[in-house]
Amino acid sequence: MSxxxxxxxxxxxxxxxxxxxxxxxxxxxAESQLVVGYSTYIKLVRHLLEGxxxxxxxxxxxxxxARAAIERARDGATVSLISSGDAGVYxxxxxxxxxxxxxxxxxxxxxxxxxxxxxxxxxxxASLVGAPLVxxxxxxxxxxxxxxxxxxxxxxxxxxxxxxxIGLYNPASGRRTRQIVDTQAIIRRHREGNTPVALVKSAYRxxxxxxxxxxxxxxxxxxxxxxxxxxxxxxxxxxxxxMVTPRGYTNKYxxxxxxxxGQRPGFSLVVPPASEVD
Ligand code: SAH
Numbered sequence: 271m272s273x274x275x276x277x278x279x280x281x282x283x284x285x286x287x288x289x290x291x292x293x294x295x296x297x298x299x300a301e302s303q304l305v306v307g308y309s310t311y312i313k314l315v316r317h318l319l320e321g322x323x324x325x326x327x328x329x330x331x332x333x334x335x336a337r338a339a340i341e342r343a344r345d346g347a348t349v350s351l352i353s354s355g356d357a358g359v360y361x362x363x364x365x366x367x368x369x370x371x372x373x374x375x376x377x378x379x380x381x382x383x384x385x386x387x388x389x390x391x392x393x394x395x396a397s398l399v400g401a402p403l404v405x406x407x408x409x410x411x412x413x414x415x416x417x418x419x420x421x422x423x424x425x426x427x428x429x430x431x432x433x434x435x436i437g438l439y440n441p442a443s444g445r446r447t448r449q450i451v452d453t454q455a456i457i458r459r460h461r462e463g464n465t466p467v468a469l470v471k472s473a474y475r476x477x478x479x480x481x482x483x484x485x486x487x488x489x490x491x492x493x494x495x496x497x498x499x500x501x502x503x504x505x506x507x508x509x510x511x512x513m514v515t516p517r518g519y520t521n522k523y524x525x526x527x528x529x530x531x532g533q534r535p536g537f538s539l540v541v542p543p544a545s546e547v548d
Contacts, residue, residue, distance in 0.1 A: 276343035282356035282388020286475035307352035343381030395470035400512030407435035438499040466502040
């Protein structure tokens with residue numbers, strides 16, 4: 271091992287196009303001698319990689335990829351390990367810490383860790399359909415490759431019954447098609463069939479596709495590995511082709527800015543008996 275302390279950047283590159291990667295993410299990649307990532311993400315930033323060493327591996331070789339990045343940085347190199355979106359959201363950051371823990375790494379040891387945030391798929395997909403995340407939302411991955419389906423099912427049920435807007439990551443793949451069907455059935459027990467649903471595929475990439483539909487019919491459309499599904503809450507509405515979840519301003523104020531009778535700005539909403547609130 272060399273004496274020099276290396277740097278490991280764990281970088282979220284955003285959804286795809288460089289305009290949606292942060293300057294800090296691009297700078298980290300520019301500074302790195304080695305860039306490690308799943309081939310699809312390497313392709314998205316290939317124009318930044320001239321003269322750099324690249325390790326790209328398939329989806330199922332994640333542990334090896336994290337280990338290679340860490341070992342090279344530990345030995346003194348500046349390395350970027352890249353994930354799409356944010357590396358800390360269903361990305362490589364968690365695995366990096368697990369490998370470091372297993373290696374007995376301590377703060378102050380080589381490599382120095384630098385976590386660089388990126389725009390998540392849920393954020394970027396939301397921007398393509400309107401403002402669906404303005405009130406409470408959650409994200410659930412439907413991939414049961416590493417998590418038991420019974421756990422995922424329980425989370426869907428909880429999110430649906432608590433009226434969260436739900437962002438579904440990894441909704442389906444060639445082999446995994448049952449999960450999204452079961453998910454629709456669970457959510458439908460708690461929400462109306464006309465609840466707005468957005469299907470966003472390849473946001474800010476070449477094959478971008480946006481479909482606005484509803485809870486009863488969204489399964490009629492193609493849903494795959496590159497799709498994020500956004501299911502509205504009971505308050506989400508469609509307006510001029512946009513999907514909008516209101517924040518509840520109209521519970522307290524009229525549109526001319528006046529405070530409604532019985533309400534006080536800066537204080538908890540007074541809930542009229544049996545009223546419908548956003
Ligand atoms: N770290 C990523 C998530 C990786 S999990 C992030 O923060 O966004 C992979 C899942 O993310 C895909 O199955 C899909 O549901 C979603 N996803 C990633 N990029 C996307 C894009 N450009 N458009 C739509 N969905 C995307």
